[in-house]
Amino acid sequence: DAGVTQSPTHLIKTRGQQVTLRCSPKSGHDTVSWYQQALGQGPQFIFQYYEEEERQRGNFPDRFSGHQFPNYSSELNVNALLLGDSALYLCASSALTSGTGEQYFGPGTRLTVT
Amino acid sequence: LAKTTQPISMDSYEGQEVNITCSHNNIATNDYITWYQQFPSQGPRFIIQGYKTKVTNEVASLFIPADRKSSTLSLPRVSLSDTAVYYCLVGDTHVDSNYQLIWGAGTKLIIKP
Numbered sequence: 001d002a003g004v005t006q007s008p009t010h011l012i013k014t015r016g017q018q019v020t021l022r023c024s025p026k027s028g029h030d031t032v033s034w035y036q037q038a039l040g041q042g043p044q045f046i047f048q049y050y051e052e053e054e055r056q057r058g059n060f061p062d063r064f065s066g067h068q069f070p071n072y073s074s075e076l077n078v079n080a081l082l083l084g085d086s087a088l089y090l091c092a093s094s095a096l097t098s099g100t101g102e103q104y105f106g107p108g109t110r111l112t113v114t
Numbered sequence: 115l116a117k118t119t120q121p122i123s124m125d126s127y128e129g130q131e132v133n134i135t136c137s138h139n140n141i142a143t144n145d146y147i148t149w150y151q152q153f154p155s156q157g158p159r160f161i162i163q164g165y166k167t168k169v170t171n172e173v174a175s176l177f178i179p180a181d182r183k184s185s186t187l188s189l190p191r192v193s194l195s196d197t198a199v200y201y202c203l204v205g206d207t208h209v210d211s212n213y214q215l216i217w218g219a220g221t222k223l224i225i226k227p
Binding site: 004035040041042043044045088090091092102103104105106107108110 | 148155156157158159160163201215216217218219220
């Protein structure tokens, strides 16, 4: 059983460009959360998707948007990239009705904005 | 949303028991305490979760006093491979709750030979 997968592994973009990151959740999971992790910091919650809708959102600007597909996979889109968007982007999946909130994280996508 | 305070870093030696304490003075009634482990360039991995008293699994124990204002993650007989960052999170992680766990900078644990 594959765990959470993310693509691409690494990405280099230029300021002002747009980027799309992809995530496939662990089998049996229906909820996907996205996090941004700067070097030396803990993950910061961006948003969470359940039943193809954004369920919760952290303190991130509208440049960050997402989508969840019927197969529960998800995309994170970032528009008008800034140098400060350089970070490790983590996707985590969970089963909303599990009652534990335990999240399974993917390996992340390392985004570098130049 | 409850915040947590934990040591920035800790050192220990192989074979020792390591205890990492987390402070969460404003924990709410419905909040659970969850610990994650993260190795460099990897996503965090769930270790253990508890509400009160003591929880034990195959990798760690979690001790929570009666007032629940702190918790201690205990790693028995650590090895070099336990070198990682450990995060303590507090929040209500259950269905229909508007939870958003706040991640601090974690505790960087270094195990020496």
